[in-house]
Amino acid sequence: MSEDQNRIETLDGLLRARRSVRGFRPDPVPADILRRIFTMAGQAPSNCNVQPWVVHVVSGAAAERVRTALHDRARAGAALSPDYPLTGTYPGHYRTRQVEAAKALFAATGVARDDLPARTDSFLRNFRFFDAPHAAFILMPDWAGIREAADCGMYAQSLMLAMTAHGIGSCAQGALGHYADVVRGALDVPDGHRILFGIAFGYEDEAHPANKARTDRAALADTTVFHD
Numbered sequence: 001m002s003e004d005q006n007r008i009e010t011l012d013g014l015l016r017a018r019r020s021v022r023g024f025r026p027d028p029v030p031a032d033i034l035r036r037i038f039t040m041a042g043q044a045p046s047n048c049n050v051q052p053w054v055v056h057v058v059s060g061a062a063a064e065r066v067r068t069a070l071h072d073r074a075r076a077g078a079a080l081s082p083d084y085p086l087t088g089t090y091p092g093h094y095r096t097r098q099v100e101a102a103k104a105l106f107a108a109t110g111v112a113r114d115d116l117p118a119r120t121d122s123f124l125r126n127f128r129f130f131d132a133p134h135a136a137f138i139l140m141p142d143w144a145g146i147r148e149a150a151d152c153g154m155y156a157q158s159l160m161l162a163m164t165a166h167g168i169g170s171c172a173q174g175a176l177g178h179y180a181d182v183v184r185g186a187l188d189v190p191d192g193h194r195i196l197f198g199i200a201f202g203y204e205d206e207a208h209p210a211n212k213a214r215t216d217r218a219a220l221a222d223t224t225v226f227h228d
């Protein structure tokens, strides 16, 4: 295989190997690997190279502190307090895709569609970041808007691919921004920063039922128009 072909296959393999992991082993990622993957993610492009991402990574006692505070708030049924408004419901085929993804997760974990307590428990796992040993919170300065959010998305995918290359599982989690004040308070985040979302990460517990869930993707023609 040529060097070019090798690179293409490597990237395609990483893109396909990355999937959301929602069950983790407790062993932490070594500090030198943490530094490497976050350095790799920093290569992401951004509008005018402003690199608007401000990233707070929690491990050990800090992870437990945030996890406990978030889970307690969510379990109490408190009103959501996100820094950025939630999308709400999705229309048409976007809703169909959302439902399919949820079905795949519930089928994998054996949660029945009408079993509300089990669905609630399943959702609450989000706030414990699925018991991952680490989470990365992606914040932006408060002047940032939709363009900078797109930059942060590029950063996040770069980060998750770097993790995949190191054998580390991850799950992007909008839910980690649902109680933004809790996270900012627990981490003593300086004023002027807002939480966009978080990413749970660590080594995958391959026996965890949630990790059997698989999603598919729309056909190219359903998302992409080529103009000549």
Ligand SMILES: Cc1cc2nc3c(=O)[nH]c(=O)nc-3n(C[C@H](O)[C@H](O)[C@H](O)COP(=O)(O)O)c2cc1C
Binding pocket: 018, 019, 020, 021, 022, 101, 126, 171, 172, 173, 174, 175, 176, 197, 214, 215
């Ligand atoms: C910005 C973002 C936020 C997400 N939020 C959540 C979340 O709060 N909880 C969750 O379980 N999955 C969350 N996901 C994961 C998606 O459900 C998942 O990426 C999608 O279903 C495709 O599956 P895959 O990641 O396994 O390929 C999020 C993904 C992204 C990109």
